Amino acid sequence: MGEVSAPRRAAFGTQADALFRKNLVYQKRNKSQNLFLLITPLVVVALFAYLESKLKEVSAAKSDQEVGATEIKEPVSWPPALYIPSNTSRAVGFNFMPFSDLPSPSCRISGDCPATFLLTGTNRSLVMGMAEQMFPPIENPNDLDGLVLATSFSIPQNYLSDPAFDPNSPLYYLQSKCKANSSIPFPSGQELKCLEGLQLWRNSSSAINKEIYTASDGNKHKEANKFAAAFDFLNTNRANFNVTVITRPSAADSLIASMRYTITRLPRLVNMASNAYLQVLQGPDTKMLFEFMKEVPTIIRIDARIPSHMDFFLRTATVAILLYPITVLASGIVYEKEKNLRIMMKMHGLNDIAYWAISYLYCLIVSLLFIQFYLIAGKFSGLSFFTKNDYSLQSVFFFFHVNWQISFVFLLASLVSTVKTAQVIGSAFMMLVTFLSVFVASRCIESADISSTLIVFVEVFPGFSLYRGVYEFQKYAAFARNGAGFGMGWKNLSDPGNGLTTAMTIILVEWVVMLLLASYFDQVISSGDGKKKSPLFFLQCLKRNQQNLQRNSSQLFPTNDSSDVAQERKKVEQLMREANQASTSHTAICDNIKKIYPGRDGNPPKAAVKGLSLALARSECFGMLGPNGAGKTSFISMMIGLTEPTSGTAYIEGLDITTQMDEVHTCMGVCPQFDLLWDTLTGREHLYFYGRLKNLSGSRLAQAVEDALKEVNLFHGGIADKHSGKYSGGMKRRLSVAISLIGDPKIVYLDEPSTGLDPASRNALWSVVKRAKQNRAILLTTHSMEEAEALCDRLGVFVDGALRCVGNPKELKARYGGYFIFTMTTTQGNDAEVEDMVLKLCRNANKTYHLGGTQKFDLPKHEVRLADIFQLVENAKSRFPVQAWALADTTLEDVFIKVTRQAQAASDE
Numbered sequence: 001m002g003e004v005s006a007p008r009r010a011a012f013g014t015q016a017d018a019l020f021r022k023n024l025v026y027q028k029r030n031k032s033q034n035l036f037l038l039i040t041p042l043v044v045v046a047l048f049a050y051l052e053s054k055l056k057e058v059s060a061a062k063s064d065q066e067v068g069a070t071e072i073k074e075p076v077s078w079p080p081a082l083y084i085p086s087n088t089s090r091a092v093g094f095n096f097m098p099f100s101d102l103p104s105p106s107c108r109i110s111g112d113c114p115a116t117f118l119l120t121g122t123n124r125s126l127v128m129g130m131a132e133q134m135f136p137p138i139e140n141p142n143d144l145d146g147l148v149l150a151t152s153f154s155i156p157q158n159y160l161s162d163p164a165f166d167p168n169s170p171l172y173y174l175q176s177k178c179k180a181n182s183s184i185p186f187p188s189g190q191e192l193k194c195l196e197g198l199q200l201w202r203n204s205s206s207a208i209n210k211e212i213y214t215a216s217d218g219n220k221h222k223e224a225n226k227f228a229a230a231f232d233f234l235n236t237n238r239a240n241f242n243v244t245v246i247t248r249p250s251a252a253d254s255l256i257a258s259m260r261y262t263i264t265r266l267p268r269l270v271n272m273a274s275n276a277y278l279q280v281l282q283g284p285d286t287k288m289l290f291e292f293m294k295e296v297p298t299i300i301r302i303d304a305r306i307p308s309h310m311d312f313f314l315r316t317a318t319v320a321i322l323l324y325p326i327t328v329l330a331s332g333i334v335y336e337k338e339k340n341l342r343i344m345m346k347m348h349g350l351n352d353i354a355y356w357a358i359s360y361l362y363c364l365i366v367s368l369l370f371i372q373f374y375l376i377a378g379k380f381s382g383l384s385f386f387t388k389n390d391y392s393l394q395s396v397f398f399f400f401h402v403n404w405q406i407s408f409v410f411l412l413a414s415l416v417s418t419v420k421t422a423q424v425i426g427s428a429f430m431m432l433v434t435f436l437s438v439f440v441a442s443r444c445i446e447s448a449d450i451s452s453t454l455i456v457f458v459e460v461f462p463g464f465s466l467y468r469g470v471y472e473f474q475k476y477a478a479f480a481r482n483g484a485g486f487g488m489g490w491k492n493l494s495d496p497g498n499g500l501t502t503a504m505t506i507i508l509v510e511w512v513v514m515l516l517l518a519s520y521f522d523q524v525i526s527s528g529d530g531k532k533k534s535p536l537f538f539l540q541c542l543k544r545n546q547q548n549l550q551r552n553s554s555q556l557f558p559t560n561d562s563s564d565v566a567q568e569r570k571k572v573e574q575l576m577r578e579a580n581q582a583s584t585s586h587t588a589i590c591d592n593i594k595k596i597y598p599g600r601d602g603n604p605p606k607a608a609v610k611g612l613s614l615a616l617a618r619s620e621c622f623g624m625l626g627p628n629g630a631g632k633t634s635f636i637s638m639m640i641g642l643t644e645p646t647s648g649t650a651y652i653e654g655l656d657i658t659t660q661m662d663e664v665h666t667c668m669g670v671c672p673q674f675d676l677l678w679d680t681l682t683g684r685e686h687l688y689f690y691g692r693l694k695n696l697s698g699s700r701l702a703q704a705v706e707d708a709l710k711e712v713n714l715f716h717g718g719i720a721d722k723h724s725g726k727y728s729g730g731m732k733r734r735l736s737v738a739i740s741l742i743g744d745p746k747i748v749y750l751d752e753p754s755t756g757l758d759p760a761s762r763n764a765l766w767s768v769v770k771r772a773k774q775n776r777a778i779l780l781t782t783h784s785m786e787e788a789e790a791l792c793d794r795l796g797v798f799v800d801g802a803l804r805c806v807g808n809p810k811e812l813k814a815r816y817g818g819y820f821i822f823t824m825t826t827t828q829g830n831d832a833e834v835e836d837m838v839l840k841l842c843r844n845a846n847k848t849y850h851l852g853g854t855q856k857f858d859l860p861k862h863e864v865r866l867a868d869i870f871q872l873v874e875n876a877k878s879r880f881p882v883q884a885w886a887l888a889d890t891t892l893e894d895v896f897i898k899v900t901r902q903a904q905a906a907s908d909e
C-alpha cells in the first residue's frame with residue numbers, strides 16, 4: 001500500500017511498440033506519398049502488360065530482332081520421353097466413336113485414362129507380338145533402361161531443361177497393366193507414375209485415319225479425344241521391317257514448337273517399334289536402347305517477337321521503380337534527425353538499438369509490401385517478366401534488394417541532415433543508376449568483348465547489381481516467350497552465363513558494408529543524437545587511461561566560491577556521505593560535475609562546467625540564470641545524458657547518471673528550448689508516444705494523456721486532435737511542457753520554456769509549471785527575471801562555467817543588491833537639508849539624481865537599517881513638507897548584472 005515502485009525502464013518491446021505505432025500514424029498522414037508509391041508500379045505494370053499484348057499481335061510475323069543470346073557450351077542430356085495427351089483429352093469410348101473397345105469416359109474423372117495406341121499391318125499376329133514387347137515391365141527399380149517414359153509436355157525446353165523432368169511435373173512410365181497406385185522414384189527427384197498403355201488392333205491404316213479424325217477434330221461435339229500414336233507396320237515380316245508412325249505434335253501452335261517436338265519426342269516412338277521388332281526376332285535379351293538426347297553446344301540467339309526496346313524500357317522502368325522507395329524512406333528517417341526528434345526521443349528514454357532496429361523493421365515492412373504489391377500486380381497483368389520466372393526466386397532476389405536498399409537509406413540518412421538534401425540525393429541517385437545502367441551496365445553485360453571479371457567490377461557500383469538481376473530475369477522471360485525454356489527457376493542459377501548469383505552476392509556484401517558505414521557515420525558525422533565522436537572513436541579505449549591520469553592529477557580549476565556556493569557544496573558533500581541516497585529528500589544531487597572539452601588545433605582545453613555542486617529537493621524549482629555561453633547548455637546536456645561529464649557525477653533519485661542513465665531517462669522529463677514535434681502528429685499522439693516510452697500502457701496511459709492535456713489546457717475544442725504543425729507558438733510550448741511532464745517524472749528540465757510567448761500564453765504556461773512542481777524537482781533555465789521570480793524557489797547565477805551564487809530570489813537580492821534606492825521630493829530650498837540628513841544617516845550614500853525638489857540616493861544596505869530610514873522620513877516630515885518619498889529594493893536584474901560583472905572581472909584578472 002502506498003509503496004512507489006522504482007521507475008522501470010521501458011522494455012525493448014514497449015519501446016518498439018511505441019515507435020512502431022508512432023511510425024504507422026506518421027505514415028498514415030503521408031497518404032499522398034504512399035499512394036504514389038503503390039500506384040506507380042501498378043500503372044507501369046499495366047501499361048507494359050498492355051503494350052506487350054499489343055506488340056505480340058503486331059510482330060508475331062516478323063522476328064528479326066534479337067533479345068539476347070546465351071551460350072550453351074555443355075548441353076544437358078535428357079532421357080527421351082514420349083508425348084501422351086493429358087488425362088482429360090486421352091481417347092475414350094464416346095458413343096460417336098466407330099469402335100467400342102476404347103476405355104469408358106469415366107476414367108477421366110478417376111484420372112487414370114490409359115494412353116491408347118492404334119496398330120495395324122499385314123501380319124496381325126506379328127504386329128501384336130511386337131506390341132507385347134513395347135512396354136517392358138520393370139525388373140529392377142534401379143535399372144530404368146528401356147523403360148518407356150511419357151509426358152504431356154509437348155514442347156520440351158531442350159537446351160537448358162526438359163519440363164518433363166522438372167520435379168513438379170508429372171512423368172509416367174508405360175506398362176500394359178499397372179498395379180494400383182504404383183510409382184517409383186526417378187533420379188531427377190520426381191515420382192514416376194505407372195500409366196497403362198492400351199494397344200488396339202485395327203484392320204487398316206485407313207480405318208486408323210478415320211478413327212483418329214472422328215475422335216478429335218472431326219466430331220461435332222468438339223470433345224478432345226486424342227490417341228497417343230498409331231503404328232502401321234505395313235508389310236513387315238521376319239525379313240523386312242517397314243513402319244509408318246502416325247502422330248500429332250499436340251499444341252503445335254508454332255513452328256518452333258512443332259520442330260522441337262519432332263526432334264525430341266518422335267524418335268522415342270520409332271525406337272519403341274524397332275526395339276519391339278528386334279525382341280520379337282531375337283528374344284527379350286536383345287535390346288536397342290535409346291539412352292538420352294542432347295543438342296549440340298551452341299549459342300542461342302533468341303528472335304524477338306516483342307521488339308527488344310520494349311524490354312529495354314521495361315527494364316529501365318523496373319530499376320527506377322525499385323529504387324524509388326529510397327527517397328521516401330530516407331526522408332522519413334532524416335526528418336526525425338533534422339527536427340532533432342531523435343534527441344528528444346533519446347532524452348525520453350529511447351535507446352539507439354531500439355531506434356535503429358525499429359526503423360529497419362519498419363522500412364523492411366514498407367519495402368516488402370511495395371515489392372509484393374509489384375510482383376503480384378505483375379503476375380496478374382500477365383507480363384512475361386513476372387509470369388515466366390519463378391515467383392519464389394524473384395521474391396528472394398527482391399528481398400535481398402530491399403535489405404540492400406534499407407542499408408543504403410541508412411547510409412544516406414547518416415550523411416545528410418535535411419530532408420530536402422535526402423530527397424534530392426535519393427532522386428538523383430535513382431536517375432543516375434537508371435541512366436548509367438542504360439548506357440554503361442547494359443552495354444557491358446551484353447558486350448562480348450568485356451571479360452566477366454570486369455563486369456563484376458562494374459556491378460559493384462551501387463544499383464548496378466539490381467539492374468543485372470532484372471536483366472537476367474528479363475532475359476529468361478524473353479527466352480520463355482520464344483519457346484526456349486520456362487523462365488528462370490532455382491535450377492537455372494547455375495546456368496552458364498546467368499549473372500543472378502553474382503548479382504545477389506554483390507548485393508549481400510554491399511548490404512553489410514553499407515550498414516557498417518552507416519553506423520560509423522551516424523556516430524562520427526551525424527548530429528542525430530547530439531553527440532559526435534571523433535573519426536577514430538574506436539581507438540579511444542587506448543586513450544582513456546591517459547585521460548584518467550589527467551583527471552586525477554590536477555585540480556584544474558581552483559574555485560573561490562562565495563559563501564552560499566560553498567555552503568551548497570558542503571551540503572552536497574554531506575548528502576554524499578549519507579549512505580542511502582534514495583532515502584534523502586533530494587531528487588537530484590550534482591557532485592562536483594565537470595565538463596572539459598579537449599583542446600583542438602593547439603587551443604587549450606575549454607572548461608564548460610568547472611565543478612558544479614548542487615542539491616535539488618523534491619518539489620523544488622531551481623532556476624538557472626546566466627549569460628549566453630556560460631555553460632548552462634553543457635550542464636543540462638550532461639544531466640539529460642546527451643554528453644558525459646568529464647569528472648564528477650550526478651544522482652537522480654539515487655541513480656548515477658554516468659552509469660545508470662538509461663534508468664534515469666525513465667524518471668526524467670525534458671522540455672527543450674525549441675519545440676521538437678512531428679508536424680503531422682496530433683498533440684494527443686505525441687503524448688501517447690512519449691507515454692509509451694515512459695512505460696505507461698492501457699488505461700494508465702489513456703488517463704495520463706488526458707490529465708496532461710487538461711493540465712496544459714489543450715484538452716478542449718478538439719485542439720488535442722489537430723496536427724501539431726497547426727498549433728500556435730504558445731500551444732506548441734505547452735505541448736512540449738506536457739510531454740516533459742508525462743509519465744510522472746521525478747525531475748524535469750525546462751530550457752527557456754517561455755521564450756517567444758505572449759504574456760497570456762506565458763502566464764498559462766507558468767501556472768502549468770507551478771502545478772507541476774508540487775511533486776517533482778524542476779530545473780529551469782531562463783533569461784527572464786520575471787519568470788525566475790515567479791516560478792523558482794531557488795536561483796543560481798551561472799557564469800563562466802561555475803555557479804556564482806545560490807539562494808532564493810529574496811536572499812539574493814538582499815545579498816547582492818547591496819543598496820536601497822531612496823527617493824524624496826520636497827519643496828525647493830529643502831533639498832540641501834534632505835541631503836544632509838541622508839549623509840548623516842549613511843556616509844557612503846550616493847546621490848544619483850537631482851531635479852527640482854526630487855533627489856535619489858543609493859544607500860548601501862549594510863550601512864543602514866530600514867528603521868533608521870523610516871525615522872529619517874518621520875524626522876523630515878516634522879521639519880518641512882515632504883511631497884513624496886519612496887524606498888525601493890534592488891531588482892533581480894540588478895543582482896544578475898552585478899554578479900555577472902563581478903565574475904567576469906574576476907576571471908579577466
Ligand SMILES: *[C@@H]1O[C@H](CO)[C@@H](O)[C@H](O)[C@H]1NC(C)=O
Binds near residue numbers: 123124
Ligand atoms: C505372320 O507372322 C508369324 C509370326 O512371325 C509367322 O509365323 C507367320 O508365318 C506370318 N504369316 C505370314 C502370312 O507371313
Ligand SMILES: *[C@@H]1O[C@H](CO)[C@@H](O)[C@H](O)[C@H]1NC(C)=O
Binds near residue numbers: 203207
Ligand atoms: C476387319 O476384318 C474382319 C475380319 O478379318 C472383318 O470381319 C471386318 O469386316 C473387317 N472390318 C473392316 C472395317 O474392314
Ligand SMILES: *[C@@H]1O[C@H](CO)[C@@H](O)[C@H](O)[C@H]1NC(C)=O
Binds near residue numbers: 234235240242
Ligand atoms: C515398305 O512398304 C511399302 C508399301 O507396301 C513398299 O512399297 C515398300 O517397298 C516397303 N519397303 C521395304 C523396304 O520393304
